[in-house]
Amino acid sequence: MPVFDLSVTPLREFNQALHDIKDGANDTAFEVVNPRGHHSVAVGIDAPVSVEVKGSVGYYCAGMNDGGTVTVHGSAGPGVAENMMSGTVVIEGDASQYAGATGRGGLLVIKGNAASRCGISMKGIDIVVHGSIGHMSAFMAQSGNLVVLGDAGDALGDSLYEARLFVRGSVKSLGADCIEKEMRPEHIEALGALLEKAGVSDAKPEDFKRYGSARTLYTFNIDNADAY
Amino acid sequence: MSYHNPPTPPRKSATFDDATMAEIRRAAATGIYDIRGGGTKRKVPHFDDLLFLGASISRYPLEGYRERCDTSVTLGTRFARKPIKLKIPVTIAGMSFGALSGNAKEALGRGATLSGTSTTTGDGGMTDEERGHSQTLVYQYLPSRYGMNPRDLRRADAIEVVVGQGAKPGGGGMLLGQKISPRVAKMRNLPEGIDQRSACRHPDWTGPDDLEIKINELREITDWEKPIYVKVGGARPYYDTALAVKAGADVVVLDGMQGGTAATQDVFIENVGMPTLACIRPAVQALQDLGMHRKVQLIISGGIRSGADVAKALALGADAVAIGTAALVAIGDNDPRWEEEYRKLGTTAGAYDDWHEGRDPAGITTQDPELASRLDPVIAGRRLANYLKVMTLEAQTIARACGKNHLHNLEPEDLCALTIEASAMAQVPLAGTSWVPGKGGF
Numbered sequence: 162m163p164v165f166d167l168s169v170t171p172l173r174e175f176n177q178a179l180h181d182i183k184d185g186a187n188d189t190a191f192e193v194v195n196p197r198g199h200h201s202v203a204v205g206i207d208a209p210v211s212v213e214v215k216g217s218v219g220y221y222c223a224g225m226n227d228g229g230t231v232t233v234h235g236s237a238g239p240g241v242a243e244n245m246m247s248g249t250v251v252i253e254g255d256a257s258q259y260a261g262a263t264g265r266g267g268l269l270v271i272k273g274n275a276a277s278r279c280g281i282s283m284k285g286i287d288i289v290v291h292g293s294i295g296h297m298s299a300f301m302a303q304s305g306n307l308v309v310l311g312d313a314g315d316a317l318g319d320s321l322y323e324a325r326l327f328v329r330g331s332v333k334s335l336g337a338d339c340i341e342k343e344m345r346p347e348h349i350e351a352l353g354a355l356l357e358k359a360g361v362s363d364a365k366p367e368d369f370k371r372y373g374s375a376r377t378l379y380t381f382n383i384d385n386a387d388a389y
Numbered sequence: 390m391s392y393h394n395p396p397t398p399p400r401k402s403a404t405f406d407d408a409t410m411a412e413i414r415r416a417a418a419t420g421i422y423d424i425r426g427g428g429t430k431r432k433v434p435h436f437d438d439l440l441f442l443g444a445s446i447s448r449y450p451l452e453g454y455r456e457r458c459d460t461s462v463t464l465g466t467r468f469a470r471k472p473i474k475l476k477i478p479v480t481i482a483g484m485s486f487g488a489l490s491g492n493a494k495e496a497l498g499r500g501a502t503l504s505g506t507s508t509t510t511g512d513g514g515m516t517d518e519e520r521g522h523s524q525t526l527v528y529q530y531l532p533s534r535y536g537m538n539p540r541d542l543r544r545a546d547a548i549e550v551v552v553g554q555g556a557k558p559g560g561g562g563m564l565l566g567q568k569i570s571p572r573v574a575k576m577r578n579l580p581e582g583i584d585q586r587s588a589c590r591h592p593d594w595t596g597p598d599d600l601e602i603k604i605n606e607l608r609e610i611t612d613w614e615k616p617i618y619v620k621v622g623g624a625r626p627y628y629d630t631a632l633a634v635k636a637g638a639d640v641v642v643l644d645g646m647q648g649g650t651a652a653t654q655d656v657f658i659e660n661v662g663m664p665t666l667a668c669i670r671p672a673v674q675a676l677q678d679l680g681m682h683r684k685v686q687l688i689i690s691g692g693i694r695s696g697a698d699v700a701k702a703l704a705l706g707a708d709a710v711a712i713g714t715a716a717l718v719a720i721g722d723n724d725p726r727w728e729e730e731y732r733k734l735g736t737t738a739g740a741y742d743d744w745h746e747g748r749d750p751a752g753i754t755t756q757d758p759e760l761a762s763r764l765d766p767v768i769a770g771r772r773l774a775n776y777l778k779v780m781t782l783e784a785q786t787i788a789r790a791c792g793k794n795h796l797h798n799l800e801p802e803d804l805c806a807l808t809i810e811a812s813a814m815a816q817v818p819l820a821g822t823s824w825v826p827g828k829g830g831f
Contacts, residue, residue, distance in 0.1 A: 221593070225538075278592070281592040303578045322583075
């Protein structure tokens with residue numbers, strides 16, 4: 162397994178090595194040591210590689226990941242797995258702002274807490290947070306699932322589109338056009354499958370509440386002006 | 390004795406003119422602000438207020454047909470491994486598939502390619518047709534991130550991080566339900582037919598320090614190949630340019646308030662942002678203060694209509710310009726041939742700006758298949774190429790008259806201003822004087 166020590170090897174070399182993986186290559190497992198908060202670690206992955214990062218990373222770790230599996234044995238800075246297309250990203254610690262922003266697919270698992278704007282503008286990604294999330298999470302979220310085992314901060318799901326939000330704990334406040342919705346059997350089933358996929362064994366889907374869009378802001382209407 | 394008041398002509402208020410009163414009545418009737426496309430319609434100081442001096446005893450001209458006047462420009466020479474080389478310094482500005490029909494986007498790509506210049510995607514992602522018909526395609530990275538994906542980043546020739554645009558600095562996009570067709574909805578991950586609101590801020594960075602990290606990420610994803618532009622609206626051009634350079638931009642795109650939009654509030658278009666003319670010198674000054682003029686290229690847009698405008702923008706220090714509205718007019722927007730249909734829509738050719746309603750008789754700002762089919766992308770592309778050729782020849786004509794063998798050799802000293810306002814903004818002397826307001830002289 163190639164090991165990249167970012168205290169001595171330029172980040173550029175590591176990311177280029179990931180991008181140079183050819184179809185059918187055998188050596189697809191990488192390890193990164195001493196990431197020391199570097200930004201843009203393992204961005205632009207375009208192959209089914211696996212990356213183990215031993216330490217904490219800065220901004221945009223695994224940005225635009227398309228098919229890779231990235232595990233950070235530490236915490237992640239802002240924008241982890243931003244715009245992910247497919248694959249899996251696991252953060253063993255906490256994640257800063259904008260985790261999973263605009264993600265289009267794949268699975269982001271945060272084993273600690275996530276800060277504000279988690280899942281902002283998400284477009285199909287699944288995000289599972291073992292801890293709690295900060296304010297304005299799932300702002301303008303378009304599709305995908307955001308699952309929170311802990312609590313959610315202020316203005317959850319503000320100006321939401323069709324993303325589905327599941328929170329087990331308390332929600333400090335809901336944003337404009339976000340409402341609590343009924344947990345029907347199909348939601349229980351889908352959430353159960355997602356929890357299992359994310360390796361969550363200590364939470365039952367029945368313990369969650371579901372939130373989604375009231376769809377009252379989908380068309381401009383002067384009577385909704387006070388909603389903003 | 391009785392006093393008889395002689396008849397006087399009715400006098401309308403300059404403050405409450407017809408348009409103002411019509412807007413008050415419209416607002417009272419609907420309860421919602423006016424939304425429209427295009428840029429500002431108010432008169433602002435512009436390139437028309439500048440003149441070239443031409444050659445004289447101290448400057449000799451170049452022969453019009455014998456001595457070469459180069460028009461090429463290379464963009465992205467600072468960090469990108471693959472800078473863009475264009476034959477002409479007139480590029481096509483970002484306009485989305487969604488706001489424009491597929492045929493219109495194809496026509497822009499065809500026209501730009503025939504002319505050896507670039508075209509740009511918009512707030513809606515990249516289509517295969519657009520990529521296929523554009524030799525050089527700039528891929529916009531917008532707050533909404535609609536359609537954003539690494540595959541398109543890699544197949545783009547440059548990346549433009551859009552912070553703002555001249556029609557609405559500080560505002561997000563808008564695409565009303567009439568234009569959210571199934572294909573547009575799919576590209577943007579939205580339900581069909583909704584009134585789409587685009588974010589005004591990027592979701593995962595705030596401020597110049599974050600922007601530097603974001604640009605670095607985009608470079609890492611694309612292996613440092615692509616030039617990275619930063620586009621800003623004409624708000625604080627000195628600081629925005631300096632901060633974009635600090636953040637690592639290869640190219641700064643600066644869009645004045647005459648720059649168009651697919652749709653936004655009229656009050657925004659008419660009251661926020663600065664005229665293009667007022668933006669150029671502060672931006673060039675920022676580049677010069679940082680020792681980056683001509684190293685980080687400056688693209689100016691917003692109301693560029695002719696080769697004279699191109700030459701004036703370049704003389705003030707820009708490396709290239711971008712056109713949007715003018716390109717749409719060239720391919721058929723607001724053409725009098727559709728006058729009968731414009732009348733049915735309650736407007737007239739030249740004034741049609743309800744682009745957001747998707748009923749464009751010219752088939753350009755629409756997603757209606759029947760209307761869109763009116764625009765032949767091959768013919769429209771040829772028209773755009775013709776227009777770009779004329780602009781280039783016009784700019785060369787002026788440059789040769791000023792004795793310049795490259796458009797980039799035009800300089801502020803080649804210009805004078807017709808008005809005090811233009812003199813102050815462009816920082817060239819009022820015609821017939823050596824006076825520049827705020828700079829001394831007499």
